[in-house]
Each structure stands twice: as C-alpha cells, then as structure tokens.
Amino acid sequence: MTSAATAKKAAPAASALDDTERGRLDAAIRDLQAGSRTWAALSVAQRATLLRAVRTSTAANVEDWALVAAESKGLNAAHPLRGEEWLSGPYSVLGALDAYIDTLTKLAEGRGALDGIRLGRAPGGRVAVDAFPLTGMDRFLLQGFTGQVWLEPGITPNAARRDAGLGQLSPGENGGVGLVLGAGNITSIPVLDVLYELLAHNRVALLKVNPTQDALVPVYERAFAPLIEPGFLRIVKGGPAAGAYLTGHDHLVHVHITGSAATFDAIVWGPGANGKRRRRENRPQLKKPITAELGGVSPIIVVPGQWSDADITFQAEHIATMRLQNCGHNCIAGQVVLMSADWPQKEQFRAALRRAYAAAPDRPIWYPNSDARMSQAAGDYPDALQLADRLLIEIDGDDDPTALENTEYFAPVLGVEELPGLGQDFLDGAVAHANEKLQGTLGANVIIDPATEKSLGSGFGRAIAALHYGSIAVNTWTAFGFITPTMTWGAFPGNTIQDVGSGLGVVHNALLLDGVERSVVRGPFRPFPRSLPFVNGGGRVTILPKPPWFVSARTAATVSEGLTRFRANGGIGTLVKTLLAALRA
Structure with a gap:
C-alpha cells in the first residue's frame, strides 16, 4: 500500500481541533486511565466473566450490526451479497469472544492456554500449533478446513506452551491506555483490535473509528457496553485532525493502526517534506510504540x-x-x-x-x-x-x-x-x-x-x-484465516518503521501465542459432493457444496445470516434451516 493511489489523506496539524473536541478526547482518555487501574485489578476469571457479558450484548445486536453495515455499503435488503456483512462483522466477533473466553477459562483454572491442543512440526523444525478446528461444531460445519500457526524457528514446544497467554500470564500489570485507529472497510476489525489490546497487552483502548463507520458507533456502544461502562473502552469519532492529536497525546502509550503505509508514515515521521526528512534522518516524530496492519498485493x-x-x-x-x-x-x-x-x-x-x-x-x-x-x-x-x-x-x-x-x-x-x-x-x-x-x-x-x-x-x-x-x-482464501479467531493476522516478521511493508505485529491470535511467524490454513480443493473420496480419488472431504463467502453462492445471504444467528443464540432449528439453504448454494 505504498503507492500514491492507495494513500489516505495525510493528517493535518492537530491544531485544527477546537477546544471542545480536544476536551472531549481528553475526557475519554482520563476515563480510560481510571479504567486501566480497574482492569489490572481483575483476575483472569473475572475477565472471562466480563467477556461472557460482552458476548451476550453482542449477540443481542447482530441484526442491527449487519443491517447498518450493509446499508452503509449500498447493499439493500434484497442484495445477494449482504451476507458478507453478517460473516465479516458480528459472526467474526462472536467467534473471537468464544475463543478468548475458552483461553481465559483455561488460564483461570490453572491450565495452560494450549492445554488439549496438539503441537506438531512444520518444515524447518518449526513448532506448528493445530489451531483449527478446536470444537466439534467447527469440525462438522467446516469439515475439510484446518489451520496451523507456525512459530518462529528456534521456539521449542515447551516454550510455546509456557509462553502462551501473553498478558493474561501477568494480569496485574497495568498496560496503560492504547489508541486503536480503526479500519474503514470491515466492521469487525476495530473491535477485534480492541480485544487484542485488552487481552494480549493488558491495555485498555481508545477506539477512533474510521469516518466510513460512523453510522455503526451506536451499535458498537450497545454491543460493547460491558467494556465501556467500567472504563475499559471509549469510542470516538473524528477525522485526520483527531487522529493526529491522539497519536501525539502524552497519556496514550501505544498506537495500533489498520490502514495504509502512507498513513503509517504520516503518523510515525510526520506529513510532507518534513516527514520525509525525519525518515531520512531516522528521527520519528512518534514517541511511542506502534503496531500496524497495512495490506499489500x-x-x-x-x-x-x-x-x-x-x-x-x-x-x-x-x-x-x-x-x-x-x-x-x-x-x-x-x-x-x-x-x-x-x-x-x-x-x-x-x-x-x-x-x-x-x-x-x-x-x-x-x-x-x-x-x-x-x-x-x-x-x-x-x-x-x-x-x-x-x-x-x-x-x-x-x-x-x-x-x-x-x-x-x-x-x-x-x-x-x-x-x-x-x-x-x-x-x-x-x-x-x-x-x-x-x-x-x-x-x-x-x-x-x-x-x-x-x-x-x-x-x-x-x-x-x-x-x-x-x-x-x-x-x-486467506480471509478464512482472518475470520478464524485462533489463527493470527499480520505481516510476515521482519519489518521496521523505516520499511514497514505490510505492517508490524499480529492481532486476533485468541490462543495468545508468543513468537508467531505465520498462519497456514487449508481447505478442500473440491466442494461437496465431488469432495467425496470415491468421486475425486483423494483430497479433503467437505459438506459444503459452495462456501457461503463465494460471491457466486446463490444462498449466501441466507446462509451467512443463519450461521451468525446460530453462533449468537444456538438453536437446532436455525442450524437445520441454514444447512438446507447451504445445500442449495
């Protein structure tokens, strides 16, 4: 995302904000500073209980979430692709909450985050964590799909098990207040990034949504009220001036951005000729750590x-x-x-x-x-x-x-x-x-x-x-890895702020793995019924005639909505109707 065509508008000076806006943002940060102390006082078991409350409130808002997102993208109620907003929005977040709850429950019970999860070997002697599927329902609905997280060379199985848990291994540490600059394209991304800040790093989060998602803020506020009320999350709107003010704020300890390399460079080095000079001289204007997901070709x-x-x-x-x-x-x-x-x-x-x-x-x-x-x-x-x-x-x-x-x-x-x-x-x-x-x-x-x-x-x-x-x-498609919460998401390791490429660090990672190199997901080459062994002579079996994320799937909207409602509330009737629709895809 380094070309001029992909560059978002560089942030203007923070002075473009008026006193009222600065006061609004400062008040949100003060609330979060108090909330960070409360978060540090919670046990892992209490955090798991809190996430269950978040799951309940999210499940109650899945319809509003999907409909507002679809409308904001010009997809009316009859559009065949509106199912994308169910899967890439609330479905993804519910899956992440379920996975994080499972990980925190293990840790709270004195078990390891990888308890019951197989570790294998990938080429080069790497440790490979069998991160998907982990539940019976996933094995049934997504038969033929698997996922591994490969750790960096040199990490041993014992070290992988010992270090899995990240911030939840030391929950009493106060990670301070972090800034999440939300993505503008996929509605689950800002929320997933906030969850990772909280659970991987013990940082409460100020989420500034991209203006393309302003319409979703009321839905986010209802769905994540259990995080907002105790001061673990604040959600604010604003354009580039608000972003510039926040990235330079002394009381925010970290920045995470999903966006373009041009925006990243404007944050780290500054806009225009001065930013280019700072980059040449290796004098970043950003005085705090930053992680980023920046895309690519x-x-x-x-x-x-x-x-x-x-x-x-x-x-x-x-x-x-x-x-x-x-x-x-x-x-x-x-x-x-x-x-x-x-x-x-x-x-x-x-x-x-x-x-x-x-x-x-x-x-x-x-x-x-x-x-x-x-x-x-x-x-x-x-x-x-x-x-x-x-x-x-x-x-x-x-x-x-x-x-x-x-x-x-x-x-x-x-x-x-x-x-x-x-x-x-x-x-x-x-x-x-x-x-x-x-x-x-x-x-x-x-x-x-x-x-x-x-x-x-x-x-x-x-x-x-x-x-x-x-x-x-x-x-x-790699989007399957994105939507699977126990996989990791981020650039291949090795980038720097000088040459950021596709970004720095990983997110999602609901197993809270340390030392991640990459995720590898696999699926069936042929759909059902051609996936059956006696039909194709080998390969992975799947029950899906066509995955619901295919743009050519005739029943994608119905199936995507049904899967999300089943994920939210269960119900065998919902599942049966959804599977019957999937067979007509």
Missing part, C-alpha cells in the same frame, strides 16, 4: 494439474471471490493470479476466470477514493477488460507488470500473469516471484489439486515454508 498461485471442467469452474469462482468480496476493498483481496505459461489448460482456465469475474453480482464501489484508484488502474493498463464495475488485467508479453505488482488498488481490479514451468519448477518460481516482485507480505493463496500436491511430496511443504507471508491459504 496478494498473490493467488495456481499450480497446474489435470483439472476437470467442474474444477476449473469452481476455482475460477473462488478467485473471483478473492478479489470481489467487499468490492475489493480488502487488505487481503487477491490481486495477482500467477499461473503457468506451460499449463495445457491455461486458456480454458482464463476463459472460465473471465466468465466468473463478469458474472459476479454488481455492487457499489463504495470506499472513498476508489474511483480514482480504478482510473489509475485503467490508465496503467488501457487494454484491461472493463466489466461493468470491475477491471481484469491480463498481462501479455509486452505489458509491464510493475504497477500491478506494486500498487494495492483496493478496488475491483484483478491481474493475471504467466510464469514458466510445471510442477515443482513452476511452484518454486511462483513463490520466488511473489516474494521478490509483489509488494507486501500480508497474505498469499495457493490453489493445487490433490494429485499434483501428492506428486510433489515434501517439495510442496518446502515451497510453503519459502513463501514469506503472514497468512497462507491452500485451497481456500
């Missing part, structure tokens, strides 16, 4: 194999989803398809991808400045295929892929590049290309059929280990 590596017509159609729709969910306004949206120039089925797959990309439901391009980014993409690639509200860029021999590979368009823009080779040669080349050519290290997707993966043997695992991204998805 995500690859979709398509490993060639012998695919059926149904495989090609399904995976083309899968890729269209990776780009078009939330109209492409996602930090984790797939942007560059890397496929083999030597694959005999490449033209068939290209044609299927064009059809799937064109056939997805129309929707408003709603995120601020997206029109400008679309125009930039069209200017970068005037021969791109214009499909109503979206662009498909197919890089040919004479085209320069640099702009596509280094500009996070944050809009419905998908590119396709070809690389030489088949089998392991192609996969290794695609991994190297993604690592070296594409901007950022947040997430990467790999699609590979079971027979081809089997033929690669240990070479496939080595290739995944060589793919330096914080979240990797094999035969699913």
Whole structure:
C-alpha cells in the first residue's frame, strides 16, 4: 500500500481541533486511565466473566450490526451479497469472544492456554500449533478446513506452551491506555483490535473509528457496553485532525493502526517534506510504540494439474471471490493470479476466470477514493477488460507488470500473469516471484489439486515454508484465516518503521501465542459432493457444496445470516434451516 493511489489523506496539524473536541478526547482518555487501574485489578476469571457479558450484548445486536453495515455499503435488503456483512462483522466477533473466553477459562483454572491442543512440526523444525478446528461444531460445519500457526524457528514446544497467554500470564500489570485507529472497510476489525489490546497487552483502548463507520458507533456502544461502562473502552469519532492529536497525546502509550503505509508514515515521521526528512534522518516524530496492519498485493498461485471442467469452474469462482468480496476493498483481496505459461489448460482456465469475474453480482464501489484508484488502474493498463464495475488485467508479453505488482488498488481490479514451468519448477518460481516482485507480505493463496500436491511430496511443504507471508491459504482464501479467531493476522516478521511493508505485529491470535511467524490454513480443493473420496480419488472431504463467502453462492445471504444467528443464540432449528439453504448454494 505504498503507492500514491492507495494513500489516505495525510493528517493535518492537530491544531485544527477546537477546544471542545480536544476536551472531549481528553475526557475519554482520563476515563480510560481510571479504567486501566480497574482492569489490572481483575483476575483472569473475572475477565472471562466480563467477556461472557460482552458476548451476550453482542449477540443481542447482530441484526442491527449487519443491517447498518450493509446499508452503509449500498447493499439493500434484497442484495445477494449482504451476507458478507453478517460473516465479516458480528459472526467474526462472536467467534473471537468464544475463543478468548475458552483461553481465559483455561488460564483461570490453572491450565495452560494450549492445554488439549496438539503441537506438531512444520518444515524447518518449526513448532506448528493445530489451531483449527478446536470444537466439534467447527469440525462438522467446516469439515475439510484446518489451520496451523507456525512459530518462529528456534521456539521449542515447551516454550510455546509456557509462553502462551501473553498478558493474561501477568494480569496485574497495568498496560496503560492504547489508541486503536480503526479500519474503514470491515466492521469487525476495530473491535477485534480492541480485544487484542485488552487481552494480549493488558491495555485498555481508545477506539477512533474510521469516518466510513460512523453510522455503526451506536451499535458498537450497545454491543460493547460491558467494556465501556467500567472504563475499559471509549469510542470516538473524528477525522485526520483527531487522529493526529491522539497519536501525539502524552497519556496514550501505544498506537495500533489498520490502514495504509502512507498513513503509517504520516503518523510515525510526520506529513510532507518534513516527514520525509525525519525518515531520512531516522528521527520519528512518534514517541511511542506502534503496531500496524497495512495490506499489500496478494498473490493467488495456481499450480497446474489435470483439472476437470467442474474444477476449473469452481476455482475460477473462488478467485473471483478473492478479489470481489467487499468490492475489493480488502487488505487481503487477491490481486495477482500467477499461473503457468506451460499449463495445457491455461486458456480454458482464463476463459472460465473471465466468465466468473463478469458474472459476479454488481455492487457499489463504495470506499472513498476508489474511483480514482480504478482510473489509475485503467490508465496503467488501457487494454484491461472493463466489466461493468470491475477491471481484469491480463498481462501479455509486452505489458509491464510493475504497477500491478506494486500498487494495492483496493478496488475491483484483478491481474493475471504467466510464469514458466510445471510442477515443482513452476511452484518454486511462483513463490520466488511473489516474494521478490509483489509488494507486501500480508497474505498469499495457493490453489493445487490433490494429485499434483501428492506428486510433489515434501517439495510442496518446502515451497510453503519459502513463501514469506503472514497468512497462507491452500485451497481456500486467506480471509478464512482472518475470520478464524485462533489463527493470527499480520505481516510476515521482519519489518521496521523505516520499511514497514505490510505492517508490524499480529492481532486476533485468541490462543495468545508468543513468537508467531505465520498462519497456514487449508481447505478442500473440491466442494461437496465431488469432495467425496470415491468421486475425486483423494483430497479433503467437505459438506459444503459452495462456501457461503463465494460471491457466486446463490444462498449466501441466507446462509451467512443463519450461521451468525446460530453462533449468537444456538438453536437446532436455525442450524437445520441454514444447512438446507447451504445445500442449495
């Protein structure tokens, strides 16, 4: 997210705030300072009880949450994609609360956060935590989907178990008051970031919502009243001037931001020429620690194999989803398809991808400045295929892929590049290309059929280990890792404030793991019933004919709402109706 096209407006001077606004923000911080002392006095068991109250109030507001979010994005009650706002909003937060409650309950009972959770080995001798599925319901509903968190090389299993728990291993420590600058695109992100501040770092939080989510503030205030009333959370609105004032506030000890690298640099170094000079001189204007999730250009590596017509159609729709969910306004949206120039089925797959990309439901391009980014993409690639509200860029021999590979368009823009080779040669080349050519290290997707993966043997695992991204998805989308609370979310380790890339640190991480390197999620290559072993000759079994997050799923809105209501309130009737709808997807 380093291009000018993705840069949000630099923050003006804090002096743009009037006395009333500064007083409002200062009062919120004073409330939180008192709340931080109360938080430090709570035992882990009391915190688990508090989270149960938060869960109850969140469950009571799921409908308002989803409807307000959908309306703010131009999705009316009949729109087929309105289910996105159920899954990416309240469903995600309820899942996180359940997972945190489980972790805190273990710790309160004197057990370890990883008690009952298997630790395995990943390539390079890394510890791999089997972080999903952990419940019987997840094993049933999401059969075929799994997730591991890989820890940094050198961490032993004993150290992993000992250190899991982070701030809840020393709950009496007062972490002070942190600032969360909320994301503007996905409604669960600000809340998930607040929970991580509280539980991983013992920091109470001042959440400044992005102006795109101002309409949700009343819903947030109702859902998270149990955190607001004792002073553990304050939610404020405001533009860049409020953000600038808060990031420089002496009584805030930490900043977390979800946004762009340009905004990050304006916070850390300052805007304009003065900021550039400070960066050259390594004199940051920000005097407190900062963590960040900043997006990037995500690859979709398509490993060639012998695919059926149904495989090609399904995976083309899968890729269209990776780009078009939330109209492409996602930090984790797939942007560059890397496929083999030597694959005999490449033209068939290209044609299927064009059809799937064109056939997805129309929707408003709603995120601020997206029109400008679309125009930039069209200017970068005037021969791109214009499909109503979206662009498909197919890089040919004479085209320069640099702009596509280094500009996070944050809009419905998908590119396709070809690389030489088949089998392991192609996969290794695609991994190297993604690592070296594409901007950022947040997430990467790999699609590979079971027979081809089997033929690669240990070479496939080595290739995944060589793919330096914080979240990797094999035969699913990295958004599955985002929505799974026991997985981690953040850039691959190694960035600095001088070269921030896709960000610093991780969030989500409901197992409260220390020393995280990446998360790896896996899904079935084929949907039900073609996922059955006697149909496809191998691979992962799933009960889903089509995942509800697919933009092509006919019953996605009904299924997403049903899953959220079931997560909120249970009820076998709700679950049965939802599963029947899923079978018609």
